[in-house]
Amino acid sequence: MGLRRTSAISAALSACTAGRMGGFLLAGVLACSGVTAQAARRCYSxxxxxxxxxxxxxxxxxxxREINLDDGTRILDLCSPGAADCEFALVSLDRNRKSVGSLKQYVGSDIEVLGTVExxxxRAEIVLRKAAQVRSRNAREVAAARPRERRVKQDRFRANPTLLKSFNAEQNRAPVSDPAFHGGYSN
Known part of the structure; x- marks a missing residue:
């Protein structure tokens, strides 16, 4: 893939230098941005x-595993159970719980985390502030296999409260006051 991208860049640059600026310039810019995006995505252990x-x-x-502290802070344990000292951890503070979401889906899976190492x-840690910082192939497969919950629309019918006050099903009168139903008309 890297060879193909490199040849696309060189073709775009040679087309630009030859004076054919048209679509090749756009292709060159897109190819260059793809290379920098790919370089920025390099993950370290x-x-x-x-x-x-x-x-x-x-x-x-x-x-x-996931460790839950008393103050609501959650820590993702990235060290094997046999490791004596863990040099890196992922921390999700209680105030970010809503934007990060559940961390249990990542337990037992390989993840990639994007963030500032502090x-x-x-030791080193990355503070998770939103769910988009974490990518997990296993979690995506689990989410795709899980059936989607369908949102059921609730009934939109609501009875008029003023009519409900004046109507009682146990009464022997009509629920509507209509002059045609009042006496005075006879056949």
């Missing part, structure tokens, strides 16, 4: 997170 402190980067890791007590 969680062991390399300490080398990218205070940088917005992508970290790839396996989630072993140092804390000799």
């Amino acid at each position: 969680s062991a390399q997170a300490l080398h990218h402190l205070r940088h917005r980067t992508c970290i790839r890791a396996h989630v072993y 140092p804390i007590r000799g």
Whole structure:
């Protein structure tokens, strides 16, 4: 794929230098933006997170479990159970719970997290502020396999409250006051 993209860039640049600016310029710009986007998506392992402190980067890791603290903070444990010291973690604060959503879907799956790696007590962490920061192939497959819940429209009929006050089903009179039903007309 990289070879194909490189040849597309070189073809676009040679077309631009030859004076054929038309669609090749647009193709060149799109190809270049694809290369920079691809370079920005490079993910590092969680062991390399300490080398990218205070940088917005992508970290790839396996989630072993979710830890819920008393203050509502949730931590995704990215270290194997046998590891003595964990150097990297994902943290979701209680105030971001609504925008991040459930983290249980990531347990047991490989994820990629995009965010700023922050140092804390000799370790590194990324604070999750929204769900779009996390990409998980396994979670996407699970979500796709799960049947979608259909939103059922509720009844839109609502009785007029003023009519309800004047009507009682146990009464022996008509629910509507119509002069035609009052006496005075005879056959």
